[in-house]
Amino acid sequence: MLFLVLATGCMSTKEPSNNQSSALKQALAKIExxxxxxxxxxxxxxxxxxxxxxAALAQSPSADRDNPPESLLxxxxxxxxxxxxxxxxxxDQNIPLGWVCYAALTGLVYHEEIDxxxxxxxxxxxxxxxxxxxxxxxxxxxxxxxxxKKTYLTP
Numbered sequence: 001m002l003f004l005v006l007a008t009g010c011m012s013t014k015e016p017s018n019n020q021s022s023a024l025k026q027a028l029a030k031i032e033x034x035x036x037x038x039x040x041x042x043x044x045x046x047x048x049x050x051x052x053x054x055a056a057l058a059q060s061p062s063a064d065r066d067n068p069p070e071s072l073l074x075x076x077x078x079x080x081x082x083x084x085x086x087x088x089x090x091x092d093q094n095i096p097l098g099w100v101c102y103a104a105l106t107g108l109v110y111h112e113e114i115d116x117x118x119x120x121x122x123x124x125x126x127x128x129x130x131x132x133x134x135x136x137x138x139x140x141x142x143x144x145x146x147x148x149k150k151t152y153l154t155p
Contacts, residue, residue, distance in 0.1 A: 024075050025082065027055040028100045034089040035099070046103045048088070056104040066154050068108045074147055076105040080140035083133065098136050102127075105143065109152040 021029075033048030046052070057063040060072045079101035085094040106126075113123035125142035127135040146152050 021084070022075065024056060024059045024072070025079060025084075025097060025101070027059060028052055028079075028104060029084065029086045029097050031055060031100065032087045032089075033100075035095065044090075046088070046100075049103065049107055052100060052104045053107045056108065065108065068154070070147065070150075073105060073109060073152070074144075076101045076108075077140055077143040077147060080105075080143070081133065081137045096133075096136075102136070102139065109154055111143070111146045111152045 031048050031051050033046050033051065035044045035046055037043075038045050053065070056072060056076065057065060057068065059075075060069045063069055063072060080098045082096060082098040082101065084097045086097045086100045088095050088100050090099075111123070111125055112120050113125070115121040123142060124135075124138040125146065127139050131139075
């Protein structure tokens, strides 16, 4: 089950995004899922998690869920701050496509940020509730560094 820590501060507006639409973005934007609050997990879950993972993997020939192509991961990260409305819903509003891209990426890989003592620490790559558009930009920058260093893991 995918757990997300996102928020209303990043809700989509009706303004068009300047981001160019790729086949991946188009596929993810069409999925009609929704984010639900799960109090027991203290996080949001996405109802169409398997569908977004499969849609993302379908964009890369011979993509392997256990070893997703770096180009796919990079495209998902690049989409984090895309404010184009998706078909997915949170609190009766269409959410930004960036949220769906974030859900797809974190369903494929994860990262554990470690401090100088070797302890897992807070990290901008997992936006806290409530996430803003600025939080999603920070998450994008954090994940771009992870992709460069190849310090991500698959579940």
